[in-house]
Amino acid sequence: MEKLSFKLNAPTRAGGTRAQAIVGVVASGNLEVLLERASPADVCTIDIATAAHGFGAVWDAVVRDFVARRAAGGLRISINDGGARPDTVALRLAQGVRLIEEREA
């Protein structure tokens, strides 16, 4: 496993009141994303454990793009990755912030 950690300034605070959300599954070409509310509202931390080594620069680009575009402030995001492509990662991250915004049933 390769472990990567990012602590990024997030311009937009995550919406909603859910304490946590989880999307995706750890499988080949897929990943799970666990989102929890933590840290200051203008910071997003992302910890990644990935089966595919040597893609730090791609992860860096994907998570920076995510934090710039989506409401990710105040989130602690943890990822278990089974070798997903960058577009799948971006999709799961977007699903994650969408789910944590949802009203609790």
Next chain:
Amino acid sequence: MTAATANSGSLSWYEASARQRIEALVDGGSFNEFIGPELREMSPHLSIFDLPEQFDDGIVIGRGRLDGSPVLVAAQEGRFMGGAFGEVHGAKLTGLLRAARKLKQDVVILFDTGGVRLQEANAGELAISEIMRAVIEARRAGVKVVGLIGGRAGCYGGGSLIAGTCSSLIISEEGRISVSGPEVIETNKGVEEFDSRDRALVWRTMGGKHRYLIGGADKFVEDDASAFRQAAVEALRGRGRCDLAVLDAEQQRLERRLRRFGEAGDAVAIWQAMSIDKPTDIPGLPTDEFRRRVADKREHADDAR
């Protein structure tokens, strides 16, 4: 809560994730997870093999309401390591079943598993026996344990043994139950014994229709979450007895079944021996017509299993 409020919309059970299945199974918004992903209770073995872990170790457990009544639920995620049982995965299910016995609350297990996780084989095998014991102890205490089978991974290996201890089993055509999987049989016995690439052979030997016909499953449903939910509600209304008389009766039925079909070389030969009209049509029949056509022909396990 008054009437059950199921989540609307049709959802393929086969395609759905463990979490989606639970969401669609229980009354809307009633599910409370135990030992959720945020606790990161993961396998202690996978990192040794440098394999990716999952925060819930591939099984979601908790409590919800089904048609208004409290029920304990476990759902395996078939896409994570083939839904296989490891130490933590197994311990979560064992714990749920022991709680069921104490609380006198029924359990629904959403199977989706290839069996024991090879990387933690000893712990996984032990988990299977602990779970089987816990199912029986819960059933002896009057708790019903209903198994739902219709996922991608089917219900194989140790999972099929656990299924065999349940009060009742609900299966879809896509569901499969077998101790050994197709590839395992082919590897050990050769392609002439079982060609694992012959999908039609796999499904007519291990698939939901055949299991339902020979009394290996009790309810046959469409690959749809609401159909599974409805069948689970009905199964939980059953008697779910578990005593010596019930087990004796099942033993006799299985002996009879072996005498009746033991010489058959293929599932179709068994369906023929059951006097099913046009047995070769069975795999192609839609759910309703299939159930209608076999209603008075199929074998029943009653509540022995």
